[in-house]
């Protein structure tokens with residue numbers, strides 16, 4: 407990540423864009439009334455967890471609409487139980503704040519580079535406030551801002567990437583911050599990446615993983631299995647972990663509402679068992695859920711994404727959760 411420019415108007419982020427800390431319901435015409443997480447009151451500055459929304463969909467190439475993802479996930483979360491049945495954790499015992507770019511209309515139009523800077527600034531504010539960040543996309547390129555903010559604080563950060571794609575192109579359609587390049591940026595910054603659910607890549611990416619000795623977990627080798635978990639734990643041991651979920655890692659029968667619905671993906675239990683295992687054994691310092699692209703009839707995907715958010719919070723950040 408290059409130097410941020412404090413003069414960039416795009417990176418002025420609204421401090422607390424939520425009804426509970428404002429006397430009026432919503433601040434500007436650009437930000438119509440926005441849902442809270444799990445329909446819980448927004449805790450503002452006293453939040454434990456910041457849900458950081460990135461309504462951005464500029465570089466995606468096939469199915470569009472990921473800019474509507476954060477809002478759709480939050481809306482669906484109103485119907486998710488705060489009691490997480492598997493872990494026995496009540497999400498109501500944590501405090502949440504939902505944060506948006508100050509001017510959503512302007513944010514949608516930013517270049518990928520400016521968008522990434524804006525997200526990095528927002529995530530630095532979250533970390534400075536002692537909060538944990540859960541990013542919501544938006545296309546997968548939004549992830550780099552949060553990753554860069556975390557990497558500054560955790561130089562030995564490792565990344566777990568659930569994704570149908572390798573995203574290892576150095577640049578795509580003229581941008582190094584395209585959604586097709588996110589893992590190339592992780593590698594460039596010296597982070598180890600554990601890629602899970604892979605099933606599509608370019609010839610150049612296939613050659614690159616050979617050359618660099620990368621070993622993605624191809625979906626066809628792991629679906630229905632857990633034996634590979636041990637190997638992942640060995641790789642992550644001792645490293646702070648950032649988990650980035652591209653929802654296209656799931657099979658399209660599970661999550662149809664995503665930009666590039668590659669066949670042959672992971673099941674709900676493939677993903678949740680892996681994430682539960684990571685939560686038990688690793689320190690997860692941040693996470694995100696990207697590439698939810700709602701359309702007219704996508705409640706299944708929207709609800710799954712909201713439920714996944716609740717699971718990830720319970721797995722990674724429930725105080726007193728079982729760890730080994």
Ligand SMILES: [Mn+2]
Pocket residue numbers: 546569570571652654655666
């Ligand atoms: Mn993908």
